[in-house]
Amino acid sequence: MDASGDRDGAGGAARAATTTPPGEETPLPEAVPRLPGTVSRRGLLLGGGAVLALPWLAGCAAEAAGPHLDVSTLVGAITSEQDLIATYEAxxxxxxxxxxxxxxxLAHHRRHLTVLKRHYVPGSGNRAHEGGTVPPPHAAELPDGAGQIMSALRLVEDRAAAARRADAAKAPPGLAQLLASIGACEAGHAMTVRAHPPADPARSAAQVVQKALAAEHVAVYGYGVLGARLRGSLQQTAQTYWEAHRAQRDKLISILSVEPVAAAAGYRLPVKVTSARSAARLAAALEDDVVPAYVALAGAPAADLRVFAADSAERAMARSARWRANAGESAPPDAFPGLPATALAPRPEPGE
Incomplete structure (x- = not known):
């Protein structure tokens, strides 16, 4: 992969010592220069993502929602999850x-519904006067045949992810994080990488933007490493995703109003790249690791930044799902991996 550009230290850095056994080093792409030094990606990222137990699925992360919720938006998300559960049961x-x-x-959607309902009823009783009436579940119409049913389910998941992304703009920051996380999970279910350009956020000096940028630096670097082990269509896919992460990195830099965090010379990567399969495993791990940063960014005050973050998390989860399918891997079926239990319930408002 071409690693040209002033800020491509992450994508063009030397392979870390842990990626290739001594004496077996494979040359990196021609335009990836060797630079000294590595730092641990753990010191920069917010934490790893996770995936579902199916090759066409990827997992989701979530953050705590704040006490001030938009009831109609929350009801929409609850209704969506109820309908998804009914559709899967059908x-x-x-x-x-x-x-x-x-x-x-189905277990993931039930977990989503449980957590959303915790936010819906913080001792508030009947909320119909706030637009809070939850309709009964409704299953989507499904075609005949296993293959056709699976295709229909992916389409339903894709629509649900799009709705959660739109909700992120309307919801308060805390709830937006939860909705962005659920949307990322559903994009992984759908395994859809959207063709439209991502949202264009306003400038922001938020610390979470820096953390997302740090995660993108690692992703750009990691794709530069793994690209050398792929051929044909997989290499082209890696090239496309590498360029997407570079564009994402540049966009994050452009919206910062402070000095952006710089890319390190190199990073210790979680997977040794010795084959096409291990390259796919590394790509999935890189995508998983940017998701928590974007879920955190979905709690930003600006609505356009929340949509940008939700969209970015969805894209990463969809890419992760595709790479895991190529690697033939499954993963722990945790709907909210690595999330403290306290973050799954709303904080009570005064007087509740």
Whole structure:
């Protein structure tokens, strides 16, 4: 992959010692110069993401929602999750052979619904006067045949992810983080990388922008390493995603009103790249690791920045799901990986 550009130290840095055994070093892409020094990615990232137990799925992370919630937005998300659960149950009833594949996803949606409902009723009673009436569940119409059902479910998930991204603009920052996380999970289910350009956020000096930038530096560097082990269409996919991370990095730099965090000369990567499969595993890990940074950024005060963050988290989860499918890997079915239990319930408002 071409690593030209003044800020491509991350993408063009030398491979860290942990990525290739001594004596077996594979040359990096021609335009990736060797630079000394490495730093641990753990020191820069907010934490790892996770994936679902199916090759066409990826997992989700979440953050705590604040006490002031937009009821109608929350009801929309609750309704969506109820409908997804009903649709998955209908799919299992239509074709029992799908149960093993669908049960982990269904469990995720049930977890999402449980957490959303915790935010909906903080001792508030009937909220119909606030636009808070939750309609009964409604299953989407499904076609016949296992393959057609799976395609329909991916489309339903994609629409749900798009709705959560739009919700992030309307919700207060704390709730926006939770909705962005759920949307990322659903984008992983759909495994869709959107063709439209990502949202263009306003300038911001928020510390969370710097953390997202640090995560992108690692991703750009990591894709520069793994690209040398891929060929054909997979190498082209890696090239496309590498360029996407470079563009994302540049956008984050452009919206900062302070000096942006610089890329390190190199990073210790979580996977040794010795084959096409391990390259795909590394790519999935890189995508997983940018998701927590964007979920955190979804709590920004500016609505356009929240949408940008939600969109970015969704794209990363979709890419992760695709790489894991290529690597033939599954993962722990945790709906909210690495998240403290206290972050899954709303903080009570005074008087509640």
């Amino acid at each position: 799919a299992k009833a239509a074709d029992a052979s799908l149960a093993r594949r669908l049960d982990p996803v």
